Amino acid sequence: MRHPGTMTARRGELAAFLRAARERVRPADVGLPDLGRRRTPGLRRQEVAELAAVSVDWYVRLEQGRVGTPGSGVLDGIAAALLLSPAERVHLHLIARGEAPPQQHVPAPLGGSLRAVLDGMPLLPAYVVDFRFDILGRNAAAAALFGPKFGHGRLGNTARMLFLDPETRETNLDWAAFAAEMVGNLRVNQARHPDDAHLAELIAELRTASREFAAWWDDQHVHERSRGTKRIRHATAGTMTVAYDMLAALDGSDQRLFVLTPADEPAERALRTLVAAHATALASAG
Known part of the structure; x- marks a missing residue:
């Protein structure tokens, strides 16, 4: 049985550690605009919560040491949002849960040439995934379209996003x-x-959490489509139709470059507006 005094001290240490880690991260470091005055340096609590895909109220209570024992997956989402090092991630788990975290999966590194391709397409949302659909990198246009959380924390895998993110x-x-x-x-x-x-x-995980996924999986569905079109409803830009292409890298890494292109003039105008607004916000943050 854990001693109450030890638990109280650990919660105080957790609160101090989270505040210090949050204050070290600049909004631009995680693709966020630096809007409005900030009473303290670094990220706001709301921004950390959004990046980690948890409620703001829950994160505030965690940082104040007023929650029970957080789940390992939630802590990993917070660690990713705060850009913690491997050693800092272990420390977070120890002071929050009293035990070391499970071994963390580290996606394969993104090749330098693919990084250059991403950055060389400023108007086209693009990102690179591995065979697990972990997002290895994304460009600014993808962040403009899908939001700054895309590719970070619990939104770092497109299959998980598609089936588990409402x-x-x-x-x-x-x-x-x-x-x-x-x-x-x-x-x-x-x-x-x-x-x-x-x-x-x-x-x-997907079979357990999604009935649709389980049904399609049990139906022995096999498909490897690499291009098509889809409609996206954006909060400010409205509905747009885009084409998508998934291009395989030829270096044996089994990585895929996923590129979205506007399917019509309205979609092209909407994308240009989103990308320009995102670039302006990042420039203001810098």
């Missing part, structure tokens, strides 16, 4: 068709990488 499901107007393609792609990738434990964990 906002992603709501904004993809052709969700069922696109989600079914994702299941088929995952089955193909599992055949290519049958011994990858993290891919197996992802599939098991």
Whole structure:
């Protein structure tokens, strides 16, 4: 049984550690605009909560030491949002849960040439995923379209986003068709990488958490579509139709470059407006 005094001291240490970590991260470091006056340096509590995909109220109570024992996955989301080092992540788990975290999956590094391709397409939303659909990198246009949380924390895997994030499901107007393609792609990738434990964990998680995923998976759905069109509902830009292409890297890394292009003139105007607004916000933050 843990001594009450030890638990109180640990919660105080957790609160101090989170505040210090939050104050070290600049909004621009995580793709956020630096808007309005800030009473303290670094990120606001609301921004950390959004990046970690938790409620603002819960995060405030965590930082004040007023919650119970957080889950390991939630802590990893916070660690990613705060850009913690591996040693800092372990420390966070120890002071929040009293135990070391499970071994963390580290996605394969993004190749320098693909990074250059991403940055060389300022008007086209693009990102790179591996065979698990972990997001290895995304450009500023993708952040402008999908929001600054895209590619960070718990929103760092597009398969998990598609099936488990309500906002992603709501904004993809052709969700069922696109989600079914994702299941088929995952089955193909599992055949290519049958011994990858993290891919197996992802599939098991999605089968448990999503009835649609489980039904498509159990139907032995196999599909490897690399291009198509879809409609996206954006909070400020409205509905736009975009084409998507998934291009395979030829270096044997099994990485994919996913590029979105406007399918018509209204979509092109909307994307240009979003990208310009995002660039202005980042410039103001700098």
